Structure formats: structure tokens, C-alpha cells
Amino acid sequence: MGDAIKSPRVRYREQVREEIKAHAWAQVAATGASALSLNAIAKQMGISGPALYRYFRNRDELITELVLDAYRDLSDTCRAAATPGDPPETRLAAMASALRRWALAAPHRYLLIYGTPVPGYAAPPEATTLAAGIMTLLLDAYAEADAEAGTAAGGGPASDAATALDDHLAAHRRWAADHPAPASALRRALTFWTRLHGVISLEVAGHFTGMGFDPALLYATESDSVGASGEVRSR
Amino acid sequence: MGDAIKSPRVRYREQVREEIKAHAWAQVAATGASALSLNAIAKQMGISGPALYRYFRNRDELITELVLDAYRDLSDTCRAAATPGDPPETRLAAMASALRRWALAAPHRYLLIYGTPVPGYAAPPEATTLAAGIMTLLLDAYAEADAEAGTAAGGGPASDAATALDDHLAAHRRWAADHPAPASALRRALTFWTRLHGVISLEVAGHFTGMGFDPALLYATESDSVGASGEVRSR
DNA sequence: CGTGTTAGTTAGAAGCTCTAACAAGAGTAT
DNA sequence: ATACTCTTGTTAGAGCTTCTAACTAACACG
Numbered sequence: 001m002g003d004a005i006k007s008p009r010v011r012y013r014e015q016v017r018e019e020i021k022a023h024a025w026a027q028v029a030a031t032g033a034s035a036l037s038l039n040a041i042a043k044q045m046g047i048s049g050p051a052l053y054r055y056f057r058n059r060d061e062l063i064t065e066l067v068l069d070a071y072r073d074l075s076d077t078c079r080a081a082a083t084p085g086d087p088p089e090t091r092l093a094a095m096a097s098a099l100r101r102w103a104l105a106a107p108h109r110y111l112l113i114y115g116t117p118v119p120g121y122a123a124p125p126e127a128t129t130l131a132a133g134i135m136t137l138l139l140d141a142y143a144e145a146d147a148e149a150g151t152a153a154g155g156g157p158a159s160d161a162a163t164a165l166d167d168h169l170a171a172h173r174r175w176a177a178d179h180p181a182p183a184s185a186l187r188r189a190l191t192f193w194t195r196l197h198g199v200i201s202l203e204v205a206g207h208f209t210g211m212g213f214d215p216a217l218l219y220a221t222e223s224d225s226v227g228a229s230g231e232v233r234s235r
Numbered sequence: 236m237g238d239a240i241k242s243p244r245v246r247y248r249e250q251v252r253e254e255i256k257a258h259a260w261a262q263v264a265a266t267g268a269s270a271l272s273l274n275a276i277a278k279q280m281g282i283s284g285p286a287l288y289r290y291f292r293n294r295d296e297l298i299t300e301l302v303l304d305a306y307r308d309l310s311d312t313c314r315a316a317a318t319p320g321d322p323p324e325t326r327l328a329a330m331a332s333a334l335r336r337w338a339l340a341a342p343h344r345y346l347l348i349y350g351t352p353v354p355g356y357a358a359p360p361e362a363t364t365l366a367a368g369i370m371t372l373l374l375d376a377y378a379e380a381d382a383e384a385g386t387a388a389g390g391g392p393a394s395d396a397a398t399a400l401d402d403h404l405a406a407h408r409r410w411a412a413d414h415p416a417p418a419s420a421l422r423r424a425l426t427f428w429t430r431l432h433g434v435i436s437l438e439v440a441g442h443f444t445g446m447g448f449d450p451a452l453l454y455a456t457e458s459d460s461v462g463a464s465g466e467v468r469s470r
Numbered sequence: 471c472g473t474g475t476t477a478g479t480t481a482g483a484a485g486c487t488c489t490a491a492c493a494a495g496a497g498t499a500t
Numbered sequence: 501a502t503a504c505t506c507t508t509g510t511t512a513g514a515g516c517t518t519c520t521a522a523c524t525a526a527c528a529c530g
Binding site: 031032033034035111114115116117118119120128131158159160161162164165168169172173174175187190191193194195196197198199201202205206207210211212213214217218220221222223224225229 | 266267268269270346349350351352353354355358363366393394395396397399400403404407408409410422425426428429430431432433434436437440441442445446447448449452453455456457458459460464
């Protein structure tokens with residue numbers, strides 16, 4: 001229903017664009033985004049270099065498309081992991097587990113989003129929207145967990161610094177303006193993000209190689225520390 | 236004393252190498268390592284492109300030199316922050332604070348080490364050595380904190396996952412083989428690294444821009460969470 | 471004062487992104 | 501059915517990159 005009847009021209013155009021992106025992903029997976037070559041893609045497809053510029057204005061536009069695809073895929077993955085009926089802790093654990101699997105399945109895809117930004121490159125607005133959507137899933141879970149715990153311990157701040165951060169977030173929550181979650185939920189969602197990203201990004205960049213321990217256990221510990229302690233870890 | 240009497244040739248050579256690296260750092264700071272151009276550096280220095288290849292075998296070797304410089308500088312910074320006589324918590328707090336300042340002072344320098352690795356690039360052994368040196372500072376602090384706390388709570392594992400990680404690290408500690416710190420100290424040192432890196436890397440990559448909160452407070456909270464709770468934060 | 475090493479040069483190969491100008495096909499309108 | 505337009509491909513080429521080859525000039529040393 002989404003794809004109305006399209007003229008064969010635009011059908012062909014979209015098909016070629018997808019084929020170009022497929023080759024681009026293969027290159028990204030092999031050598032990383034910085035080494036992506038439009039010329040090489042054209043050669044692989046049996047067409048001439050400049051022909052690609054009919055489908056993408058320039059290299060940056062192609063990379064932007066890849067970035068958006070990655071964000072969309074990550075967003076879908078998180079959404080699929082967070083089963084609506086499940087208790088919040090289970091959802092958080094499922095998302096944490098899915099996040100790492102998603103990153104390890106294609107490290108360069110993860111780095112395309114969270115790695116070194118390209119020099120003059122600015123992320124498109126849709127990327128921000130998609131990132132916000134993932135944040136909403138986290139906020140939903142933490143808000144629900146907070147509500148269940150009532151006024152009891154639950155996710156209350158664990159230190160003076162956390163209290164100060166909560167106060168600050170209560171006043172600076174532009175990114176979660178239209179979400180009813182309390183400041184402590186914002187803090188915990190941010191912490192979920194930074195702690196899990198901390199482990200994943202060092203792992204995919206290879207900083208743990210040669211150290212001899214299993215990053216999965218470190219990841220599990222960090223997942224636990226952000227309240228993502230369900231039973232889905234070994235699925 | 237370290238620099239013995241050198242012939243004018245090697246003196247000149249080293250001087251030019253340093254000048255090249257200085258220009259390279261300027262380029263890295265401006266546009267990031269991926270856009271570093273040997274040709275542009277040569278033009279800035281008023282010499283011809285291929286002349287640079289007398290001083291660096293190729294682009295990778297220059298980047299490797301920059302990476303090593305960055306590691307050396309980071310190592311020195313951490314060592315300088317951890318004042319020997321201070322209590323371990325104070326040293327950890329000072330290192331945490333110095334780490335963030337070091338990263339924000341030159342974001343691209345941080346990304347050169349911890350960002351997306353270059354495709355075919357392998358970090359030189361000396362980089363690993365320097366990274367291990369920083370780890371030793373952390374292990375020293377956590378081991379000392381552990382000893383002070385005796386068998387009491389202190390830095391004991393906070394969850395089942397942490398206990399499992401401790402057990403695993405006790406058996407897989409190749410990276411800290413010659414350090415007497417207990418497994419819990421290894422765990423806490425790793426956590427120091429991943430949690431602080433999680434915040435810093437997202438901040439320098441610009442993922443917090445537009446969200447409207449102050450990353451410094453999030454960083455302070457994470458510093459606290461790894462036992463780096465001294466009074467040096469606002470120095 | 472020769473002699474060998476070293477630092478620079480220019481020329482050029484092979485790659486890249488991207489623009490300009492042109493040929494040929496596909497779809498559409500008359 | 502014919503004519504027209506729009507799109508997709510082509511080749512040529514500018515300008516950038518890394519990096520090699522061959523050559524010259526200067527410097528340090530025996």
C-alpha cells in the first residue's frame with residue numbers, strides 16, 4: 001500500500017539505487033566508510049564511473065543514505081527487541097542484547113553511526129529523529145520501571161553527582177520534551193546509552209583484542225548496572 | 236642526557252620530521268585524520284610533494300607517528316594527574332578529570348586513538364605498551380583502594396554479573412599478568428575505561444549536541460560511579 | 471680535495487571525485 | 501504512428517590524491 005503504482009522509470013531508478021547501496025555496504029563492511037569508492041562500485045556494476053552521479057549527487061549523499069539505512073535498521077532492531085507486554089527490565093535486557101548483536105554483526109555499520117564523524121559531514125535531521133525514537137523506547141521502559149517501584153528505592157539517584165544530574169536534566173530536557181518520564185529516567189536512559197556504547201565501541205574498534213578476556217561478560221555486567229537484567233541474554 | 240651529540244644531518248632530519256608532524260597535527264585538528272594530505276603539508280612547507288617521502292615512508296607511517304604521539308601525551312597526562320601521595324579515590328578523580336579535558340582540548344586527537352580505526356591499519360606495539368601503562372595507573376589505584384577497604388564492602392562486586400566477570404577475569408588476566416591487583420580491581424579499571432570513554436566518545440563525536448544538557452554533569456556522575464569521587468573536578 | 475650519502479627536484483603512473491558535453495534509448499503527447 | 505522530451509548512459513578532462521623513478525645539487529667526512 002505504501003508503494004503506489006510507479007512508472008517503470010522510477011521503478012528502475014529505485015532498483016539501481018538499491019543495487020548501488022548494496023555494493024556500497026559490501027565495501028563499507030570490507031574496508032570501512034572512509035575507503036568507499038564510487039568508481040570501484042561502478043566498475044563492479046559494469047557501468048562507467050560518472051554514471052553513478054545520476055543516482056547520487058556525490059559521495060556524501062551516498063554515505064548519508066547508508067547512515068540513514070543504518071539508523072533505520074538499528075531503530076527497527078531495538079523496537080523488535082522490546083516486546084510491548086514484557087516487564088521493563090526484560091525489555092531493557094532484550095534491547096541491550098540486541099544492540100550488541102547488531103553491532104558485532106557489522107562493526108563498520110556501527111562505526112558508521114557512532115565512530116569518527118566525517119570531516120565536513122552533518123547528520124541529516126531524520127537521523128536525529130530515529131535516534132530520538134530509540135531513546136523513547138528506553139524512556140518508556142525506565143518510566144514504567146520507576147512507576148512500578150513507586151516512591152521506593154527503584155531507580156533513585158545513587159550518588160550526589162547523580163542527584164545533581166537529575167536536577168540538571170529536570171531543567172534541560174529539550175531532547176525528551178514530549179515524554180512524561182521523570183528526570184531520573186532520563187538519567188538512566190542516557191547511562192544505558194553511554195555505558196553500553198562504551199563497551200561496544202571499544203570492542204568493535206579492537207581495543208580489547210590481545211587482552212585475553214571475553215567482552216561479552218563485561219557487557220553483561222554493564223547491562224546489569226543499567227537495570228537491564230532479564231533472562232534473554234543467551235538467546 | 237638522552238640526546239647525545241648528533242651529527243648536524245640527523246639534527247636537521249629530526250627537526251624537519253617534527254615540523255612535518257606539526258603541520259600534520261594542524262590538519263588533523265582542522266579536518267580529522269582521514270583528510271590528512273601529505274601533498275598539502277609539503278605545499279605549506281614550501282617543498283615539493285615527494286620530498287616528504289624522505290622523512291616518512293608513506294601516509295600510514297606519518298599517522299602511526301601521530302597516534303604514538305597522542306598515546307604518549309595521554310599517558311603523560313594521566314601520570315601527571317595521578318599524584319603519587321594522594322589517596323586512590325583522589326587519583327582516580329584527577330585522572331578522570333584530566334582525561335576529559337585532554338579529549339575536549341583536541342577532539343580529533345582523541346578520535347585518532349579511540350575513533351574508527353583506519354582500514355588496513357594495525358596499532359604499533361608501542362601503542363599497546365603505552366595503553367597498558369595507563370591501565371597500570373588505574374590498577375594501582377583500585378588495588379590500593381581495595382587494600383584499604385580490607386575485606387569490607389569496598390569495591391566488591393555489585394551484582395551476579397559482576398561476580399561472574401570477576402571469576403572470568405581471575406582466570407583471563409593476560410593484559411594484567413604482572414600486576415598484583417585482584418580481579419575486582421581489574422573489573423573496576425575496565426569499567427573506569429569503558430564508562431568514561433562511553434561519555435567522552437559520544438560527546439566528541441557530537442551525539443549530545445542539540446540535546447540541551449551539559450555532558451560535564453553526566454561525566455561527573457559516571458566518574459562517581461567508578462569510584463573517582465575526589466574534589467578536583469572543578470580545577 | 472675526492473667521494474659517498476642525503477635532500478631536494480621534476481616526470482609520471484594510477485587512483486580518486488566530480489563536471490561538461492554529447493549520443494541513444496524510453497516514455498509521453500499529439 | 502510520429503515527434504518530442506526527459507533520462508540514462510557514454511567519453512573527455514580538470515584537479516586532486518599517494519607514491520615511484522630518475523636525476524641533480526649540496527653537504528659531511530676521510
